[in-house]
Amino acid sequence: MANETVFRRYEKNPIIGPEFVPGANSIFNSAVMPYGDRYVGVFRIDTQAYQSELHLGWSDDGLDWEIEPERLRIPWDDPEMAADDGLGYDPRLQKIDDTYYVSWCAEYHGPTIGIAETRDFKSFRRICNAVPPYNRNAVLFPRKVDGKFAMLHRPSDRGHTPFGDTFYATSPDLVYWGRHRFVMGPRGGWQSTKVGPGPAPIEMDNCWLLIYHGVRTTCNGFVYYAGGALLDLEKPWEVLYRTRRYLLAPTELYETMGDVPNVVFPVAALIDEKKNEMTLYYGCADTCIGVAYADMDELLDFIKKNSF
Secondary structure, eight states, X not given: OOOOOSOEEOTTOOOBOGGGSTTEEEEEEEEEEXXXXXXXXXXXXXXXXXXXXXXXEEESSSSSEEEOSSOOOOOOSOTTGGGGTTOXXXXXXXXXXXXXXXXXXXXXXXXXXXXXXXXXXXXXXXXXXXXXXXXXEEXXXXXXXXXXXXXXXXXXXXXXXXXOOEEEEEESSSSSOEEEEEEEOOOSGGGSSEEEEOSOOEEOSSEEEEEEEEEEEETTEEEEEEEEEEEESSOTTSEEEEBSSOSBOOOSHHHHSSSSSSBEEEEEEEEETTTTEEEEEEEETTTEEEEEEEEHHHHHHHHHHTXX
16 A cells, blocks of 8 residues: 555546547546536547547546547637647636636647636637747636736646746736746755646635645656645735645556556645545546545645645
8 A cells, every 4th residue: 555645545546547438548637626516527638649639527426427529629719729629638627707717738839828718518718828838737716816817837848848837927818918926946856857736726714725746857757746835815926835745646556657657647626615625636647537535624734834
């Protein structure tokens, strides 16, 4: 049995693998959230032709999923900009007021961040590419901060970048983004190569809770971990606490063996207020999806006590 920290893995992990969709090579790094009395997800599927696609999925309990076999189409009224038609990877989901937003790594002369909106998960509208290439990773805040939409993002390059810092940006309309502020960069140990946002920030009583990914470089390549940080509520670029110890590491077979070995990549986090518990969805070895749970009091206490 792997050494557990704050998070305890679901005993039936992984919950989703490539067998869920015909023609899939792998399903991983996918976003889920409540929708009505069910759960909806936007899933990253790498096909057997190694094309990265977004697919919708549905669940009654957040664990047993049905994923639509046809990829999600996200139209845009600009024919040049809409050439990818929703192709891409590593989606995130966010609800702001009565609208749901998908952010993902799209392609436009290199990796960039696409943003689309929907109210019913039947029709989607592409809003923009939020930042110029190159960028692989972005999450929206669940409400406006100081009157503006807010986002965390991680600039990149064309390849599997050996660097990565996290930045904060704002927008009046989700189209024009600016005022980019540095949030945090690599530190030692398990987060010595790059760090980037995982699930969307979660608003607490007096701060934002961020689960993020950290990467270190070994002789066998990159190793991905999950960490946690608390950000200032009014100035989210200011880090109050940040874990020196990781929250979750790749130790199980389905996390250490796959298309990209030694990866836990946190993407979605749901809070059960009655249980005072977080459910974390994470990609495993770029092949399948796992779930882990944490008591919220223990999680926050761990972040504060094991901080830089």
